[in-house]
Amino acid sequence: MLSRIIFSFIVIPCLVTKVPAQQKWNLLQCIQYAMDNNLLVRQAQIQTRLSELVLKQSRLSQYPNLTYGGNVAYSSGRNQDPTSFSLITKGYLSSSMTLQTGIELFNWYSKRNTIAANVIEVDASKAGIEKQRSDIALIVANAYLQILLSKEQAKIAEVQLQQSQAQLANIRKLVNAGALPELNAAELEAQVATDSANVISAKGNIDINYFYLKSYMNIDASQPLEIDETPADQIPVENITDLQPEFVYALALKNLPQQRVNDLKYLAAQKNAQAYKGAMMPTISMFGSLGGSYNNQARNINGVTYFTAPIGKVTVGGTNYDVLPLQPFSNYTYGKSSFFTQYGDNFRQSVGLSINVPIFNSGTLRTSYEKSKLNIESLGLQREQDNQKLKQDIYQAYNAALIAMEKFNASKKIVEAAQRTYDFSSKRFNVGMLSTFELTTNQNNLYKAKEQLVLNQFDYVFKVKVLEFYKGQGLKF
Numbered sequence: 001m002l003s004r005i006i007f008s009f010i011v012i013p014c015l016v017t018k019v020p021a022q023q024k025w026n027l028l029q030c031i032q033y034a035m036d037n038n039l040l041v042r043q044a045q046i047q048t049r050l051s052e053l054v055l056k057q058s059r060l061s062q063y064p065n066l067t068y069g070g071n072v073a074y075s076s077g078r079n080q081d082p083t084s085f086s087l088i089t090k091g092y093l094s095s096s097m098t099l100q101t102g103i104e105l106f107n108w109y110s111k112r113n114t115i116a117a118n119v120i121e122v123d124a125s126k127a128g129i130e131k132q133r134s135d136i137a138l139i140v141a142n143a144y145l146q147i148l149l150s151k152e153q154a155k156i157a158e159v160q161l162q163q164s165q166a167q168l169a170n171i172r173k174l175v176n177a178g179a180l181p182e183l184n185a186a187e188l189e190a191q192v193a194t195d196s197a198n199v200i201s202a203k204g205n206i207d208i209n210y211f212y213l214k215s216y217m218n219i220d221a222s223q224p225l226e227i228d229e230t231p232a233d234q235i236p237v238e239n240i241t242d243l244q245p246e247f248v249y250a251l252a253l254k255n256l257p258q259q260r261v262n263d264l265k266y267l268a269a270q271k272n273a274q275a276y277k278g279a280m281m282p283t284i285s286m287f288g289s290l291g292g293s294y295n296n297q298a299r300n301i302n303g304v305t306y307f308t309a310p311i312g313k314v315t316v317g318g319t320n321y322d323v324l325p326l327q328p329f330s331n332y333t334y335g336k337s338s339f340f341t342q343y344g345d346n347f348r349q350s351v352g353l354s355i356n357v358p359i360f361n362s363g364t365l366r367t368s369y370e371k372s373k374l375n376i377e378s379l380g381l382q383r384e385q386d387n388q389k390l391k392q393d394i395y396q397a398y399n400a401a402l403i404a405m406e407k408f409n410a411s412k413k414i415v416e417a418a419q420r421t422y423d424f425s426s427k428r429f430n431v432g433m434l435s436t437f438e439l440t441t442n443q444n445n446l447y448k449a450k451e452q453l454v455l456n457q458f459d460y461v462f463k464v465k466v467l468e469f470y471k472g473q474g475l476k477f
Contacts, residue, residue: 023226024226024227024228025225025227025228026227026228026230027141027144027227027228028477030140030144030213030217031140031141033219034139034140035133035136035137037217037219038132038216038217038218039218040135040136041133043132044128044131044132048125048126048129051118051122052122054118055115055118055121058114058115058118062115064103065101065103066100067099067101068098068100069097070095070098071095071096072094072095073093073095074093074094075091075092075094076091077089077091079091092295093295094293094295094296095293095294096291096292096293096294097292097293097343098289098291099289099290099291100289100290101288101289102285102286102287102288103285103286104283105284105353107279107283108281108283109274109278110276110278110279113271113274113278114272114275116271117269117271117272120267120271121265121268124260124268127257127260127261128257131256131257131261134256134257134469137469137474138465138466138475139216140213140216141465141475141477143212143213143216144227145235145458145461145462146209146212146458147209147210147213147227148227148229148232148458149232149454149455149458150205150206151229152454152458153202153205154199154203154205154206156450156454157195157198157201157447157451158199160195160198160447161192161195161198161199163443164188164191164192164195165192167188167439168185168188168189171185171188172185187440188436188440191440198447210225213225213227232454232458232461235461236477237461237476238467238468238476240401240402240405243401243464243467243468243471244398245391245398248398248467248470249470251473252390252394252470252472253387253390254472255471255472255473256390256470256472257472258386258390262379262386262387266376266379266383269372269375269379273369273375273376276368276372277369279365280358280365280366280369281358282355284355285353285354285355285356286354287351287353288349288350288351289349289350289351290349291347291348292342292344292346292347293342293343294342294346295342296336298336298342299336299337300336300337300341311323390470393470397463397466397467397470398467401460401463401466404459404460404463404464407456408457408459411449411452411453411456411457412453414449414452414453415446415450417449418445418446418450419446419449421445421446422442422443422445422446425438425439425442425443
């Protein structure tokens with residue numbers, strides 16, 4: 001797990017964020033800046049915002065929809081007269097408007113479960129942000145410690161170089177005086193050249209480690225950055241006896257963001273499965289609509305004239321009578337109907353209930369439900385696998401910390417022995433009882449012992465910090 005995290009951050013390129021001006025950065029400032037600006041953290045924040053949008057949309061789906069529609073059309077050729085409904089060959093202009101709404105009254109809690117799943121997904125996305133932030137905190141801590149280590153190594157190399165240069169100066173005087181052969185000076189000159197190369201290499205490692213730290217913090221590589229040189233022995237570390245693997249693992253399951261992400265995604269998958277199951281059931285909905293229409297050929301009746309003229313005559317008992325119709329004849333006059341008058345006259349309303357029963361849909365709904373159940377099973381296995389991997393990583397980190405502590409303690413003794421050897425050899429060399437080669441050999445052994453001590457010390461500090469990281473309670477500095 002740790003190696004994957006470190007690899008993912010090493011491949012990040014140097015970026016263009018401007019670093020705010022300040023004299024020196026301590027570790028907490030570096031971590032906080034990285035957690036606020038690292039690209040992987042910002043990408044996780046975008047994913048959270050996307051999850052929040054999905055949640056917002058699913059909540060809005062509970063409310064009635066509202067749709068407006070309108071059209072304007074011109075028709076020509078053989079049409080139906082909109083007034084008399086007889087067939088005519090005449091063009092006319094028409095328009096209509098409709099306002100429709102609908103709402104699902106009952107869908108077997110499909111939407112409710114979808115909303116619940118999206119709420120959990122938002123929480124999982126937020127936990128994902130915390131995972132990225134905790135990951136970058138550990139990576140920045142490692143890069144920070146690597147800079148401190150490389151600076152300590154550079155100091156040791158410079159001290160070694162100064163000692164070699166001082167010895168060369170003394171030997172050169174003796175050689176010039178004829179007290180020693182030129183070989184002694186040549187051997188020390190070679191040692192000075194080697195020590196100079198070591199100083200250059202150590203300083204180069206400082207620059208390289210600074211580049212790594214800047215990339216993790218999303219700072220442009222050309223921007224100046226200087227950190228506080230905290231001695232390794234002043235960096236607080238927990239007692240390794242308080243970091244037993246089972247204890248750390250129990251805390252990790254509760255506190256690590258990745259474990260929370262796994263748990264939340266598993267719960268969200270369960271809610272999604274219930275939503276898919278509900279989608280296979282009948283849905284009861286309510287709908288309604290309002291509408292109106294207009295036609296430029298429509299006419300209103302402006303007036304009517306009644307006629308009562310006889311329609312014939314009849315003779316009864318020798319008397320002639322007029323035959324009148326049962327109702328008077330009427331003669332209608334028509335006029336154009338206005339736009340708003342027609343919409344008022346043609347105003348239509350409707351409301352009703354509908355039921356949608358999914359009988360056969362090519363197995364789409366059933367397949368989605370079965371896939372959701374498999375997704376639950378897959379996420380459960382992934383959670384179990386991640387927990388197993390976490391436990392394995394914790395035990396490995398604990399063993400690595402123990403080994404690092406033992407190597408650190410052993411390095412102290414090695415430095416003490418190498419220092420005594422070098423002190424004795426210097427005294428013997430000064431009285432001419434030791435060759436230059438033997439002196440430089442002992443000096444190199446002391447240099448390597450000091451360098452290894454510093455390396456083991458920082459290695460021990462970092463490995464304990466890894467165990468602190470697994471507790472999920474933040475790094476202590």
